[in-house]
Amino acid sequence: MGEVLALFAQMRWQDVVDILLVAFVIYHVILMVKGTRAMQMIMGLGLVFLAMVISQRLELETINWIVGNFLSSFILVIIILFQSDIRRALARMGRGPFFASGAEASHTLEEVVRSAVSLASRMLGGLIVLERHMGLADYAERGTLVDARVSRELLVSIFQPPGPLHDGAVIISGDRIKAARCLLPLSTNPNLGRHLGTRHRAALGLSEESDAVCVVVSEERGRVSVAVDGRLTPDLDAAALRTLLFELFEVEPSRRRRWWRLGRSARA
Numbered sequence: 001m002g003e004v005l006a007l008f009a010q011m012r013w014q015d016v017v018d019i020l021l022v023a024f025v026i027y028h029v030i031l032m033v034k035g036t037r038a039m040q041m042i043m044g045l046g047l048v049f050l051a052m053v054i055s056q057r058l059e060l061e062t063i064n065w066i067v068g069n070f071l072s073s074f075i076l077v078i079i080i081l082f083q084s085d086i087r088r089a090l091a092r093m094g095r096g097p098f099f100a101s102g103a104e105a106s107h108t109l110e111e112v113v114r115s116a117v118s119l120a121s122r123m124l125g126g127l128i129v130l131e132r133h134m135g136l137a138d139y140a141e142r143g144t145l146v147d148a149r150v151s152r153e154l155l156v157s158i159f160q161p162p163g164p165l166h167d168g169a170v171i172i173s174g175d176r177i178k179a180a181r182c183l184l185p186l187s188t189n190p191n192l193g194r195h196l197g198t199r200h201r202a203a204l205g206l207s208e209e210s211d212a213v214c215v216v217v218s219e220e221r222g223r224v225s226v227a228v229d230g231r232l233t234p235d236l237d238a239a240a241l242r243t244l245l246f247e248l249f250e251v252e253p254s255r256r257r258r259w260w261r262l263g264r265s266a267r268a
Helices: 002-009 015-031 037-057 061-072 076-080 083-093 102-121 137-141 150-159 198-211 240-247 253-267
Strands: 124-130 144-149 170-172 176-182 213-217 224-228 230-235
Touching: 002 198, 037 061, 102 124, 102 150, 102 213, 102 224, 124 198, 137 170, 137 176, 150 176, 170 198, 198 213, 198 224, 198 230, 213 240, 224 240
Parallel strands: 124 170
Antiparallel strands: 124 213, 144 176, 170 176, 213 224, 224 230
């Protein structure tokens, strides 16, 4: 006990700051990977370390040699396994504001909500991708360029079959519809339910590779879901969808109330 007290007595304020910063980073890393494929990979690496310790204790030379050679390139292994998560984390560190103004954000998000609800009521499928801090130019270039201001009428018409653009995703950047009929990577998560269709898997796949917010409308069930950070929030009504989007894009409540007042006065 005395040795522990002596150790604390020798600590400098820089040591305390150092420990707190490391704890802060570890905490946020855990929050970032919780519930994603990265957490499963971390658990797998933990099992590899456990195998190394056991092989050393039991003097299992062959297993110890295999594990030791695997971990000798630990940094390279981490970069390969977590490349998408590292890319997303670095993009978040240097992120800037998504919208130029709160009014612009409110208008865009409200039009997306109205579009999703309208598509769901008509049992029409749709996939709307909202770009945040990581650019989606690679996916937009593979689609059909639109470059138009976001509006419910345009979004609904795009997903109206048998139109030429109704398949694939619509990518929105700021207050502009950048492209339609975009192909997205499908999620490879083996734990996804079999009831999820291609649109949902594409939304999850992109949300695993970027920080985009993907709004999915199921044509089979007429339900709206949101995929972000590799997680799917299903069965959202208009109010729940609006609240979630405004929270994800950090639009202040005052901005929301102002938008609703303007909307009510316009309808009056």
